[in-house]
Every structure is written in structure tokens, then in C-alpha cells.
Amino acid sequence: RSTKLARTMSTHSSIKDAFSTYADYLNALNEKRERVVKASRDVTMNSKKVIFQVHRISKNNREEVLEKAEKDLAAVRDLHIFRLVKELQGTDFWKLRRAYSPGVQEYVEAATFFKFCQTGNLLNLDEINASLLPLSDPSLEPLQINLLDYLLGLADLTGELMRLAIGRISDGEVEFAERICRFVRDIYRELTLVVPLLDDSSDMETKMVTMLQSVVKIENACFSVRVRGSEYIPLLGTGDPSSFLLGVSEVEL
Amino acid sequence: RSTKLARTMSTHSSIKDAFSTYADYLNALNEKRERVVKASRDVTMNSKKVIFQVHRISKNNREEVLEKAEKDLAAVRDLHIFRLVKELQGTDFWKLRRAYSPGVQEYVEAATFFKFCQTGNLLNLDEINASLLPLSDPSLEPLQINLLDYLLGLADLTGELMRLAIGRISDGEVEFAERICRFVRDIYRELTLVVPLLDDSSDMETKMVTMLQSVVKIENACFSVRVRGSEYIPLLGTGDPSSFLLGVSEVEL
């Protein structure tokens, strides 16, 4: 009878052993998730700062503004994205995606926003991922931003570009605004074809609506400049209206 | 003309000075808010652990389970609530309430849950606040949990008590379940009178609905025990049915 009892107890305790393994697993997972969430919040906050820094651009301070933005962006990478790199390994990239996705999206928004102002081109996903490689030491699996987060960040980028365009027009940089307009239209058009292919396109679809609104806002602003410029020609009979516009705010304010 | 220009420029730069003050203020505020949010998340996570620890109670391990819970609760206070104490000063308590409120509510839930299991009574707001006093050194304004967060935490407490009651009944602790039932009814009844007076009662009103469901669940469980017990009497003719029930799971499993 006592051996039988022992057998029962051992089964009982083997359940206990198993569940204590499960408990450890769940605790470790939750704690890692918390650390990832925190790092992600820091990435978000500091990426937003970079975006505001880039918005400080104007005709006269371009170099210095972008230089500071670049430095700040590097700091986000080195200080906060690095924490994500340390935490995320193997299957974590997808398992914990919801925990870090907001931060990564905001980082994509900041990095592409900066890059567009610097070069006029879109910072590619490959480029952005390449810039993260130096963060990993060889023992770590490198953090690679996934396509979905990149595209979601890009969708938000258009909102910032809209703000930039409106501001640039007031500052006389009409051509810059027109360049933004073309760029945003291209992104919108390309995303149109890509959105239905996403893993879960519902988020993106609401972003597409906002994006179209941004496009229309920029187009309306450009329309307004053009119409005003056209009126100027018959009145003063000079050439390119935008060259005049470019001067408006400089000359005598 | 140059003095006039200077005057203009000084105005211009005085705007700049002022706004750089505002910028500093906003940056500091945001950073503090972030730190508070993070501390609050830690309070939440660790308070939840205390709650799970208390749920491990059963007839045979009461002392040791509660002892560990008490230690864990103290750790939440010393490690994480302490961080809130350090951050929050003066008007911060209300200005940043949304940033720390979830954590504090969960802490209230954990502390009152523990206390009920230990003493069968409600841990008062004054008592809970008194326990936070040692965290502050004299130079700091002490963190005092506000009435609203306390009541919101209390509302959640009833959910945990419901779970506890259902579990305790299976374990034969019918009297304990009945005590919980009375306690939860009292809280519900008192809150009925208090809810409309809250600053913003919408949150609380949804919690009241859940709470009533919890009350009904406990009552149904007690009903079920009673009805079964009543059937027992005519059959076996013994006395108090619950005394028998209390034994069921012990005797021969």
C-alpha cells in the first residue's frame, strides 16, 4: 500500500514539477514583454522628438537642423532600439510584436521623415535594417524591422509630410511642397496595391483614409499657390510665379 | 533705426526665450509622465502576482501563503510604489493621475484582497495610506492614494473575491464563502450610495454592473450549497450540513 501511495504522490508531484516549469516560462515571458513595452515607449517618445526637430527646418537653417536630427536619431538607435535588440531573439520578433510595434513604427516614421528632408528620397526598409546591424554583437540575432511595421510607419509619415508641406508653402518653398506632394502621391499609390496583401489590413485601411486626406490637403495647398500665381502673371506679366513667391517672406518681413 | 531694429529683435528673442521656457516645461513634464507610467506598469504587474499568490490559499497552507503574500506586497511598496513617491509632488498627484491610476488601483486591489484573507475585514484607505508614509523621507510630500482610485480598486476586488469564494466552496470552506458573500454585498451596497458622487462615475458604473454579477455568482454558489445541504438533512438526519460539507474533500481524496 505504501508503494502505491508513493506512486500516486509522485504523479501528483510530477504535475507540480511540470506546472512550475510552465509558471517559470510564463513569468519570464511576461517580464520580457514588460521590458519590451518600456523600451518601445522610450523609442516612441524620442522618435517623436526627432520628428519635431525635423519640423524646425526652414530655408536658412537646413544644415544645422538636420545635423541635430541625425544625431538624435542615432541616439534613439543606440540607447533604446538597442534595448529591443538585446531582448528580442528568435521567435520573439513575432510573438512580442504587439509589445514593440508602436515604438518601431514611430521610429520608422522619424527615420524616413528625416531621410526625406535630407535627400528627398524614401529611406528603404533594407537601408533602415542595415543601420540596425551594428547594434548587435555577433552572438545576438539582429533586430530586423518587419515589413508590416515599416509600412505602418510609412503611412504615418505622410501625415508629417502634409504638415511640413503646409508650413513650407507659407515659407515660400513652393517647389519643396510640390516635391512632397509627388512623393506622398507615390507612396499612396504604391500602398494602394500593397494594403490588401497585409496580414491584417484593418489598421492600415483606416490609415489609408487619413493618408488620402493628407494628399488632398497638400494638393489643395498647391492648387491655391498655382491659382494665385496665375493671377499674378496677367497682372505683372513676369515669368515663373513661384520664383516670386519664394521671395515673399524673405524680402521685407 | 538701429535701436528700433534692436527693439524688434529683442521682442523677437523674448518670444524665443519664453518659448524655450515652455519647451523645457513640456519636456520635463512628458519625461516625468513616462517615468510615472513605467512605475505604474511595474506596480500593476507585481500587484497581480500578489493577487495570484493569495489565490493559492487553502485550508492547510493559510499561514505560509499569506506570509509570502505579505512579503511580496511589501516589496511592491518598497520597490515600485516608492518610485511613484519620488516622482509625484504637489499638483502632480492630480495632474498625472491618469498616468499612475491603473497601477495604484491594482495595488489597492492586491492590498485589500490580502487583508481580507488575513483578517476578514476591509483594509481602510487611511490604513493603506499610513502604510505608505514610511516611504517618504521628510523632504518629500507623501503619496496619498486618492479616494477615487481606492474605490475603483475596491470595485475590482469584488471580482477576485468572487473567484476566491467559488474556489473555497469546492474546497469545503463554505463558511468562508458565506463570509465573502456578506462582505461583497456590503461593499456593493455601500458603493451604491457613493457612486453617483464620484468625480467621473462612468468607469465606476460599468464596474458596478460587473460587481453585481459577481455578487449573484457567489449567492448562487451559496444557494447551491444550501439546497444540497438541506437535502442531506432529511436523508441522514444529522445537524449542521456545512460541518459535513467542510469535511468532504478532506476525508478520502
Add this chain to the structure above:
Amino acid sequence: PSLEKQFEKFRVQLEDSGSLRERIRAVVLEIESATRLMQASLLLVHQSKPIPEVLEKAKTQINVLKDLFNKLAEVVRECPGQYYRYHGDWRTETQMVVSLLAFMHWLETGTLLMHTEAEEKLGLNDSDFGLDVEDYLVGICFMSNEMPRYVVNQVTAGDYDCPRKVLKFLTDLHAAFRMLNLRNDFLRKKFDTMKYDLRRVEEVYYDVKIRGLATSGDSVEDQGTQGQP
């Protein structure tokens, strides 16, 4: 041009992962269908069919499922590290499979099917494609949800010793689950329902007990469940 090229590449990638998902879904549909068959066989225990017979029929699906999970693993292996990207597509079905396997295991041995045992049965001991612990735990909760019904029907059919065994099993299981620290998520909700199962089984045990129907046998140690008189 660079913009277009990049998006062209994205389109290809997304279409690839879309078609991967299609293939996953096809396998999952097969898994669901096999699970249904297994469940249909198992449901007969509620109608007092002899357990060995019920199990025999149900077990024929285990190998089918093993093959299907193997097929699923092969598909997912094509995109290393992305197990959790598609995880949602087979979660529910896997939890159901675990719950049925665990129920069968208990009917046969009176013990809990362990995580590793479940993985083994489904051929998931691979490092790339394992059985997620939370899915396993949810599956166990689902199994627990079936217990009250089983006990009620067994007693109706005259097996008065069943409540005691189940009560013991669920009590241990519940104690084990209490070791976990859960978030306010799906698993916690499912775990909450286990308390009601436990209570219901305890009630049935009580019903049997006060009527003197429970077998005198204090023989707590017997392990086998089905078949024994």
C-alpha cells in the same frame, strides 16, 4: 524608380506570405475536420458506450493529426522565425486537439497529459515548431470543462465511483494551475471556468456520497479508470 522597385519587392514578399497563409489554412481545415471526427467518436462516452471501444475509434485520428501537424510544420519551416506570425491561424484548432487528447489520456490512464507528452503525440518535439505552452494550458482548461458533463452522465449510467476520481483529478489540476501567474487574458478567463467545473463535480460527488452510492473503496491509489468494476 527606387520607390517602385522597393514596393514591387514588397508585393512579391506579401504575396508569398499570403500564399503561405493559404497553405496553412488548408492544413488547418484538415486538422479541424479530423478533430471533429475524433470529437464525434469521443462524445459517445456521454452515452455510456464502453470506454475502450470509444477510445479505439477516437485514437485512429491521432495519427492523422500527427501527419497534419507535421505537414503544418513543414509549411511554417519555410519561413524560419515566423512561427508566431501565423500562430493565430492554428491556435484555436490546436487547443481543441490538446483538449481531446488530454481527455482521452485521462480516460485511459487517469493522469494528466503533460505538455511534452502532448507534443510527442502530435510529433511536435521539433525545436522549430512546438506546442505553445499557453495553447496547451487552454486546451487543458477545455478538457476540464467537459468533466462535469462526463461525471453527470456516468452517474446516470450507474458508475458511482466516477465522481470521486474526477474530483481528485480536478482538485490536483486546479491546485497546479494556481501556481501560475496569469495576465487578464484568455487563459485566465478559461482558468476561471475551471473553478465552476470543480464545484459541479464536487456537487455530484456529494449527491452520490449522501445517498451511500459511492463505493466504500477508499482505494485512492487505483490508477486505471475505464472498464474496472
Add this chain to the structure above:
Amino acid sequence: PSLEKQFEKFRVQLEDSGSLRERIRAVVLEIESATRLMQASLLLVHQSKPIPEVLEKAKTQINVLKDLFNKLAEVVRECPGQYYRYHGDWRTETQMVVSLLAFMHWLETGTLLMHTEAEEKLGLNDSDFGLDVEDYLVGICFMSNEMPRYVVNQVTAGDYDCPRKVLKFLTDLHAAFRMLNLRNDFLRKKFDTMKYDLRRVEEVYYDVKIRGLATSGDSVEDQGTQGQP
């Protein structure tokens, strides 16, 4: 009993803070009403009423408002440290007050009303009850929103120098706002609208300019706005 006693105490506390809120609301209603009067007077600038006259009438409400804010501060002072508990009850109204004061200040001086100046005008230089910086900033944005309308109506009425002055003012203001790091909140939304104000004023300036209506006067330095030819 202890439970009841505690809740009894809570009830008293909450009723107290409820009645405090009632008193706050009463004062806020008065503030709103005084603001309305001030706004009604100010609106006449759009109908080309002479600015000094308009301002004189509007200013009579400043002291009323100062008294009311003082009254509000006294009420709030009863519950030290809880300024931000009730803050939501006077936010919107205060932002509107700031916007009107700033507009008047600009009409008079051509400069921006600073935060400290706004506090002074409303007698809020007290440490217990100040003017929240975000409310001040939102108020300034609201002021900016009025500018395009003002400029349009001034030009219609024949004041062709107005666009230049406003453009300069808004350009500086916009540059200053760009120094701030905002969250995605109400203030950021309001700040976004400022860009459109700036653009609209720039358009009007352009309209005036290409028609040769803008005064030749490069006299950027003149500070006074109203009245001067």
C-alpha cells in the same frame, strides 16, 4: 460597522467635493458669460469699427474676469493640491479668455501676450492657482485662428498694411511654437491649425502685394498697430 463608518466618511468627503465643484461651475458660468460679452465687443473689429473704441469696451471685462478668477482661486484654495482635480471644469473657458486677451494685446501693442503677462492680467500670479502653460498655448492658437478673418476684413475695409504686420507676427509665433515637443494631443492639433492661418495670411499679403496695394513702407519697426496711418 467599520466598513459603514468609512463609507460614511467617504460620502461626506465626496459630497464636499461635489459641492465644491458646484461652486466652481457657478463661477465658471460667470466667466463664460463675461467672456461672451468681451468677445461680442471684440467682434466689431471685423466690421471696421475703430480699434481704440473696440478695445475700450472689451477691456471693461478684464477686471470682471480678474475678479472671477480670483473668486475661482479662492474656491480651489480650499482643497490644497487639488487644482488639477477640477482643472477640466475651467480649461476651455480659460483658453478662450487667453485667446481674447492675446488678441486685444496684439491689437494694442503688436506683440505677443506672454504667459506671465496673461497671468498678471488675470491676477493668477499666485503659486496655488496659476495659468496652466498648455492652456495658455492653446489660447494662443485660438487667437491665431482669428487672424485670417481679421486680415481679410481689414483689407476689405481698405487697410492694406495689415497683412504684412500679421504675417510677420504669425511667422514669428509659428517659429516659436516649433521649438516645442508636443505629444499627439489637443495642443498639437491646435498647433497644426496655425499653419493654415499662416498660409491664409500669406495669401492675402500676396494678393495685396501683386496689386501694388501694400504700403511701400519697409518700416518694419513700427510697433503700434491700430490707428496709425
Add this chain to the structure above:
Amino acid sequence: PSLEKQFEKFRVQLEDSGSLRERIRAVVLEIESATRLMQASLLLVHQSKPIPEVLEKAKTQINVLKDLFNKLAEVVRECPGQYYRYHGDWRTETQMVVSLLAFMHWLETGTLLMHTEAEEKLGLNDSDFGLDVEDYLVGICFMSNEMPRYVVNQVTAGDYDCPRKVLKFLTDLHAAFRMLNLRNDFLRKKFDTMKYDLRRVEEVYYDVKIRGLATSGDSVEDQGTQGQP
């Protein structure tokens, strides 16, 4: 001038109806508060407090409510023919009052509080300001919603005859409601919930009956209830 005169007249009218509404709201707030006190007292029936005692305390609020409804009627009487203009402002509260009164009445007499009785209790037998029929009916549905909980707790407290009485009462009430041809509106929705109350009480009665706990007096037709002196 005519334009201004017209709007001056409107201003007076709008302010009058605005202040009327304010006064209505003030009374309604008092009604709500008295109702809550009554409700809190009544909640004690679930804790097996002796019914007469519970009722005594709850009844003290009836007169308070009567006075308040009288006050409300006086206010509304100022604008004849506009009862339904402001009706929405006291609907919900009145329904709650009816539900509590009907519950108390049932506890005392075992019968349904009639519409005219409810009006009488609240002093609303006036032709100008009566108790809207739909509000009465919604209140009765709310009362029904309390029944299952009451029955469960009474049985727990050892009153095994309660389910039979409540079941009889609810069955009759439900049948009476079925005579009404309700539109797809709020009342209909509330009535639909009554079916669940009925079902739950049937279940409780079943639980008691099957265990032989129901008093032998199966004579469902006897009318007596808890509280007769």
C-alpha cells in the same frame, strides 16, 4: 429693429425654458438621491433581514418622494401642455422609483402594485401630471429583474416556499404583459428580459421541488405572502 425685437422675445423664452429645465433637474437629482437611499435599504432583503424591518426603513423615503414629485408637478404645471416636452428629464428616475415601490408592495402584499396605486403613492393622481403608462410598465419590468436574486437568497436563508409564490406571481405578470402588443422599443426590450427572470425562478423552484423541500402545500392558488400581519 423688428429682427432684434423678435430675438429679444426668443431670448426671454429660451431663458425661461432653460431655467425651468434647471429647476426640473434640481428636483430630479433629489429624487434620484432619495431613490438610492430607498434602494440601499431594500438591498438588505437579500441579507435575510426581517422584511417588516427592511420595509419600514425603505418606506420612510416614500413620503420624501411624494413631496418631490409634487414639487416637480408644480414646476411643470407652470407650462401647461408641455409635460412631454420635459418628460425625458425624469423618465429614468421615475421608472426606478416605480420598480422599488412595486417590489416593496409585493413584499408586503404579494400582489402587483397597480398603476393607480403607484400614482397615489407618489401623489400623481392629478390630471396634469400623471405617471406615464410606459414608465410604469418599464418600472414593473425592472422589479421583475430583481426577483431571481431575491428567490435565490430566500431559499438560501431557508424559506423554501418563496419560489412557488414568486413563480406564480411572475407567471401571471408575464401573461398580462403578453397581452400588450409592444412595438420594437425600449419597453419591448425590457419585457423580453422578463422571460429570463421567469425561467430562472422556474429553475430555482425546480431545485427546491426535486429535493422535496417545497412545502407540501402545492395548492398554488393560495394568495398569502410574506408580510401579512
Add this chain to the structure above:
Amino acid sequence: PSLEKQFEKFRVQLEDSGSLRERIRAVVLEIESATRLMQASLLLVHQSKPIPEVLEKAKTQINVLKDLFNKLAEVVRECPGQYYRYHGDWRTETQMVVSLLAFMHWLETGTLLMHTEAEEKLGLNDSDFGLDVEDYLVGICFMSNEMPRYVVNQVTAGDYDCPRKVLKFLTDLHAAFRMLNLRNDFLRKKFDTMKYDLRRVEEVYYDVKIRGLATSGDSVEDQGTQGQP
């Protein structure tokens, strides 16, 4: 001109289909009303009224319904091929009718009302306007939802053999439904509720059985039902 002509044609079409829909709605309202009467009669089975009596009264509505469905068919026949365009307008009501007919049929014969039988009763054996299979199946699920209540009330009234019969009926019905490979739609959801009905009836059967109340006649295979003594 061509544009106008086109839209004139559209106008006529839209008005035609609008008025058709109005006529459909009118008939559906009548169907709903007749169904209500039938349901009110049937509800008396829960109060232990003799079944033949209950059925007799309820049956008087069948012919009314038959006429109404005939009327509906005539209306819909006016627009051939568009049955499913307007189908949504009478779905819910038809499902309810099926559920009541099936319940009556079961009370009388102890067997399931077949699809063709239901069509016959409603005069829908026409090829243009039949009874949609999914509507029939949903109706059967609704009938199943009434069973637990019926069983509980029958046992309360002393009919201890009822649970066994209902359990047999529901078990077979549930097994038959399981053969269908349902999509994740409304029907699937309704079918899922049938599991709870089955479980509840098992519980009641258990209650009766463990207390020795079930009639000895364990011969589950006997087909007789309530109507027969």
C-alpha cells in the same frame, strides 16, 4: 435626354421594388402577429395545462399562417428570380414559425418535424417559394432552446419520465446536426447553443435518476411520448 430617360426608368424600378417591399412587410407583420398568438397558447405547456388542449388552441393559427405565407408567395412571385432579394424581410419570422410548429409536432408525435412536413403545413411546396433549408434548421435550433425549460417544468409538475424522452430526442437531433459541416455563420452559432440545451437536459435527467424518481422503464428505445397515457 438619354441621361434623363435612364434615370426615369430607374425611378420607376426603384419605386416598384419599394412598394413591393412595403407589401411584403405588411404580410410579414400579420405573420408575426399570428405567430404571437400561437406562441401565447403554447406557453401554457409550461404551466402543466393538458397538452391536447394546448395544442388544439395553438393549431387554429396554422391555417392562418398558411394563408399568409400563400399571400406572401403571391407577392414575391411577381418578381421571378428575386426570392432571395427580399428573403431577409421574412427570415426571422419564418424561423420562429418553424420553431413553434416543430415544438407542437414533437409534443404530438415525439418525432422531429421534417422539412417537407413543415413546407406542407405552410403550403410552401411550391417550387418558386419554398422554405429555405437554413431557416428550417435555425427554427429547429430555436425549438431545441425551449426544451430545457419544458423539461424543468414537467419534472416540477411531477412528470419524471419526460427528461429521458427529451434527452433521447435531443441526443439524436444533436447527432444529426453534427453531420452538417456548418460554416461560421448564424446557423452555426444557433447550433452551438443546442449543446447547452442537451447538457441541461442531461442534468435534469441526472437529478431525476439519482433520486430514484425516473420510471424503471429504462427501455430508452420506446417511442411513445406525452400524448399517450
Add this chain to the structure above:
Amino acid sequence: PSLEKQFEKFRVQLEDSGSLRERIRAVVLEIESATRLMQASLLLVHQSKPIPEVLEKAKTQINVLKDLFNKLAEVVRECPGQYYRYHGDWRTETQMVVSLLAFMHWLETGTLLMHTEAEEKLGLNDSDFGLDVEDYLVGICFMSNEMPRYVVNQVTAGDYDCPRKVLKFLTDLHAAFRMLNLRNDFLRKKFDTMKYDLRRVEEVYYDVKIRGLATSGDSVEDQGTQGQP
């Protein structure tokens, strides 16, 4: 018996008010239809059709509407004191009618349609069934919302004096509205939109003015409008 009698009485009452509501709805549908026709005629002003011609056609609906409102009043008169019980059923439509009448009136006379004038046009000078003041005011706001479109299209068609006249009208109207102390309700929201109309008309006036297109006649005080040459 008393219970049944009471509910029988309720049934009659509910059916009466139900059928009354049906009749109200029927009339309201007719009102809506007549309003649509009137609106369709009026829309032609945006296409620079001669105003007298446009008005003539639109006016033919006024009498139709008068008859319909009379019909409505008769229905409502059947239940004295319950005007506001059913008010919601014709509000929206009435506001639309007022807005169109006021627009027509302005086109004809350049003045605001007064409340009493509106009542007269619709035959609502009765004491039982008048035109609710708030509905009148909302209607006026709706009219204001049409103004910017009208002004833009007039200027496009070459009528450069229109903006000045409309601006004067809207400025006065807006000032009159400002006298009202509106609550935070629907009317307040509608009034808030009037500000945007005013602003837009100011912009158009500015466009015309700065291009020297506005007629020299700056004499804002002249009252004449479009109809007059």
C-alpha cells in the same frame, strides 16, 4: 382579474397611441415629399435661373405644405396636451420647411422671415399646434448654411454685388443669434456653423473687393435685393 383589467386598458391605450403615430408618420412622409419638390425648384438659383421664375415654381408647394400641416395639427389635436410627445416625429421635416421658406423669403424681400410669418405661411397660428421656436431657429441656421454656396455661384455668374448684401444680412442675423444664451444642444451646434457661413461670405466679399469688382455703391444701408433691378 384586476390585473387583467388593468393590462387590457393598457393594451387599448398603447394601440391608440401606436395608430396615432402611424397617422402622424403618413402625413410627415407627405410633407417630406412636398419639401423635396420645393427644394428641387429652388436649387435652380445656383444655376443662375432668373429668381422670379424660380420662386414662382417653388411657391406652388407652399399651399400643399399648409394643407399638410393643417392635417397634422388635426391628428395631434386628438390627444390634447401631447404635442411634445410626438414632436420628434416631425421636427426634422419642419426645420427643413422653415429653412426653404426663409430662403425664398430672403430672395424675394432681402429680409428675414419672422417666426410669426412662418407660422402664417404654414397655417400654424393656432394655439394648440404652433411652430416650435427652436425648430424655427434651427431652420434659419439651415438657411444660413446655403448662403455661401449661393454667393459663390452668383459671383461666378457675374453678380458682384451679391456678397455685400448677403454679408450685411448674415452679419445682422449672426448678431441677433448671439443675443440668445444657447445651451449646449442641437441648436447651439447649428448656430456654431453659422460662423463659418459668415466667414466664407466675408472671404467672397474680399475676393470681389480686392479685384475691384464690387460695385462702388458701398452704401451698405441700402435695403434692396435681387428681385429689384
Add this chain to the structure above:
Amino acid sequence: PSLEKQFEKFRVQLEDSGSLRERIRAVVLEIESATRLMQASLLLVHQSKPIPEVLEKAKTQINVLKDLFNKLAEVVRECPGQYYRYHGDWRTETQMVVSLLAFMHWLETGTLLMHTEAEEKLGLNDSDFGLDVEDYLVGICFMSNEMPRYVVNQVTAGDYDCPRKVLKFLTDLHAAFRMLNLRNDFLRKKFDTMKYDLRRVEEVYYDVKIRGLATSGDSVEDQGTQGQP
């Protein structure tokens, strides 16, 4: 046995209609994908690409779509009389297709794509499987929604005659729609948005006109448009 046979029949039926639906969905997905390609090509008109070039690329998808709709028709033809049973599965996509075709048609001819023309383009002139009128109308509304953006961008690109043409087109279209007596449904909602498109185009036309940019050719009646060869 009869029960089983019946359900076996149902199983077959449900599986048939399930697989039919699967096939429909597969085709619809292809339609959606082709539509997107067409839409992406068309988006280039906003970037001032020459219209013929843009159209050429977009048109390549028309034949693809025609084939797909033909495929769809074939599938649906398998179950005669059930067009509207599955209609919801391709509605949205068809509306989008109509909107793009109509936009292309307008770009090419300056006229509205007629219902029969749309059917022709998609090969839907069959009597079994046509283009539902409401889907056509919704598609036209969607096309209208694209117009304001198009006009704005054309003007920016220097085409000052575009607003006049679009305005004429939209005015006529809007008038035609007004003839329809729409119910309060989806189509009505979409139509209501057309008013805003019209207003916006009027504004753009105004902007061009007031600056003297519109071509002298004020003869609104000329029909020519952009793309004629």
C-alpha cells in the same frame, strides 16, 4: 433513419452552396485585384500624366474584368433564381468597378457611362446575371467623389477649363439623381455626399473664374471634353 436521411440531404445541399460560395469568393478576389490595378493606373491622372496614356494602361484591365464577370456569371448560373442569394458577395467590388469605368468613360467622352454601357463593358447583358441598378448608382456616386480632387489637380496643372466642364457634368448628374425617390439606405447616403462634391467643384470654378482664368468660352452648353481624338 428518416431523420438521418433528411440531414444527409441537407449536408449535401449545404456543402454545395458552401463550395459555390467559395468559388464565387475566389472570382471576387480576382476582380478586386484587377480593380486595384486599374485604380492604381488611374490615380496617375492626378499627376498630370497625359490622359490617353493613363487610359490606355487602365483599359487593359477591362477585358480582364469582363472575363472575370463572365466567370462569375457562369458560377451563379448553376443555381438559377439565386442571384440575390449571393449578391452581397460581389456588391462592393462591382460598385468599385462601375465607379472606375464611369470615370474612365467620362475622361474619354465627357459623358456619363450608361447602365447598359456598363453592362456591355463587363459582358453582363445576359438576362440571368445583370448589373444591379443600385450597384450601378452607387458606383456613379463613388465616381462623383473623385471629381473634386481631379478638378483641383487639373487646375494646378494649368487646365483652367476643367472646372466648368466638370461642374456642368455634375450639375446634370445631381439633378438626374434627385428625380429618384431614394429610401433611407446606403444609396441615399452615398447620394448625399454628391452634394459636397458639387459644392467643392463650384468653389474651384469660382476660384478660377474670379481670377479671370476661366477661358472666355462661357458657353456652358458645349459638350467637348479632354480626350477626343
